[in-house]
Amino acid sequence: MKLYSSFRYQVCSHKNDLSLYYLIILCLHLLEIVVAVPITLAGTENGTTVIATTNGLSAVSCMFMMIAGICSFRENFSMTLQNGVSRRSLFLGGLCASAVLSLIMSVMDEILCLLFQLLDLLPGVQLESHSLLETTYSSALSGLLPALTALAAIPFSFCLLLAFWGLGYFISVLFYRLGKLGRLLIGIGSGLLFLAGLPGIFELYSRYPQWPIWAVLENMLWKLFLLAFGAPWNTGVSCLVLFAVFSFFTWLLMRRVALKK
Amino acid sequence: MSILVENISKSFQQTQALQNISLSFGEGKICGLLGRNGAGKSTLLNIISNRIFPDSGSVTIDGAPAAENDSAQSRLYLMSEKTCYPESMRVVEAFRWTRNFYPDFDEDFARKLADSFQLNLKTRVKGLSTGYLSIFKLVTALSVNVPYVLLDEPVLGLDANHRELFYHILLAKYAEKPFTAVISTHLIEEAARFIEDVIIIKEGKLLRDCSREELTAGVYMVSGSAQSVEAYIKGRKVLDVEAIGGLRSACVEGTPDKADAGPELEFSGVDLQKLFILLTNS
Known part of the structure; x- marks a missing residue:
């Protein structure tokens, strides 16, 4: 089996994209703070306050994962076939790679979120920084310690990112299989x-x-909707189910796919 | 130990690319896979390397099914006309990743070959010219160290010097440690020097599968005056007759019958390219 080689290749093919993504996110948030802080400081004198926010990072990461999923198939398929990897190993390697990427991104998102929360302690800075879990399910998490909330945000984001990657990968394989008319x-x-x-x-x-x-x-x-997304754990499980469904249909499309000219 | 192709058929919409083809590529031989454009050579190689699936039939590599089988596929490498490496990948990165998939890939040897061909390791795949793209793929194929190397149009876009260098390296590598090289090429005259077995495909059907000697031994040329050549070929199986002024030159199947020929007739062998043209002309 060339499963490990396939997994390694697929993880590494996203290394640069991931680094670039977090560099851009970091720069954007820093720019936001740099712009917002002077306005806030100036505003405190006449009663207006500008609050910089880094909320929504998880949502952007979800979009990134979907695009990563969309971009993952075509190049990896031809590269791995060139190197004697079966479709099964490519698919399984892709699943493992998506899990690793989702884990890395969910941890990174939470680290960034906590980092920006720390910046809020600086004088003159008013910064809102919450994970998607906190923003969406604040009432359900009200009894939890902040540290536990931060920890819970990681598996929550992980499931969400995985589902978006699954959707992207499915779209990519579907469009690869379809003819011109079907795509249109x-x-x-x-x-x-x-x-x-x-x-x-x-x-x-x-x-x-x-x-x-x-x-x-x-x-x-x-x-x-309530059943699927009514509570954080329901959402997590629903995302995993969605990921499994997307992956199942992806495999059905992928197992007999031929390399295009 | 061989690649065994059994009753393979493949069609693309209305085109029947391969029709019930059965053949084998033996161990440690240099084999020429010949055919005109659209004969089905690339389709056959793509089926063997699991890139496309046949409509019917099967392929085994050393006894193991070739389709969707990592261990069977790790015993072969196909250098195809289509470039399967990511366009943004540098040559040196491609070498490293090939080693990831083929542990026996000799990176030092690949670097040496790249140097011999003046292939810049830092160039991205998309930045390579047609000739250098072929060189990059050739260098990878020759360094991968697997029992079966399939080369589909290996000298596409290569100048005469690079073609000679490639043939030289291929033979040196083969002499050092024999492996099966299947070469699909249109430059038959050049490849004929080292091809041991010949497989000819015509319109998706297997036309010949034998050794080069066997193929060329069964055909000869007879030339001389028009009258004596015409007399000689009467009743024999003639593949082709060429006329230049009062002279005739005929390509005849079988073995020369010098006793039956007049003294003015000349007999000679037929080269592979000439024979290929005669066999595949419609």
Whole structure:
């Protein structure tokens, strides 16, 4: 098995992207602080306060992971096939690599979050820095010690990042398998769904609220939403389930994929 | 110990690329895989190296199934026309990663070869010209140290000097430790010097699978005046006749029958390229 070689290659192929990503994030946040602090200091005299925030870092990391997933397949597939790696080893290596990347990023995100929380202690600095877990589930975490909350944020982010990577990788393999027409149809179709389909449904909902379907849908979707994302652990498990589902369909698409010319 | 291809068929939409092909690449031989453009050579090599799947049939490498089998695939390396390395990767990085996948990859040897070909190790794959891209892939293929090396158009874009250097290194490497090299090339005249076995594919079908001697021994040229050549070839299986003025030159299957020939007739062997053209011309 060339599983370890495949895993090692796939992890290392993201080394530069990951370093660059955190360098940019760090620079952006530092720039934000550098800009916000003088305004805050000047503002305290006339009663206005500017609060710099680093919230949302996890969400940006999720986007990064999805894009990393999208970019992971094509190049790695041809490189590993060139070097005698089977699709199975590429897939399993990819799963392991995504777990390692998610772990690194969830730890890094939390470290950055804590670092910016420390900066808040400096005089003249008003800085809000919370992890996605704290921002989304503040009431559920109210009884927890700050240290435990910080620790809990790591597995929470890990599951979230994993799900986004799974989605990105699935999209990438799906588009690789599809022909030109399929790519066009799915590309335009999903664009239309988001730009016209969903607003259309909301428009119908606002015009005809008396339709019984809305009550059924609302009831069902809300229950489903609560079950999947009602509490931090539910969200974590739901993300893992999503990751497993995306990975399963990715494997179905990948196991017979041929190298394109 | 061999690569065994059994009843392989493959089609791409309306095109039948391979039709029920069965052959084997023996251990420690230099084999020429010949065919015209679109004959199915690259398709065959891609199936052997697990890049594409056949519609039917199977491939085994030293007895183990080749498809989706890491250990079987680690016994072969395909240098293909398509570049499978990431474009942003530097040559030296590609060498390092090849060692990650093929532990027997000789990086020092690769560096020496790169130096002989004046291949800059720091150049990125996307920055290499067609010729140097072939050289990069050749250097990797020759340093990987596996029992089966498949070379698909290995000298594409190489100048005469580099082609000679490649043939020289290939033979030296082969002499030092024999391995199976399958060379798919259109430069038959050059490759004929060291090819031991010949496999000819025509329109997806296997036309010949034998040793080079066997193939060329069964065909000869007879030349002389038009009248005497015409008389000689009557009743024999003639592959081709060329006429220049009053002279005729015929390519005949079988062995020369000098007793039946007049003194003015001349007999000679047929080179591989000429024979290939005769066999594959539609």
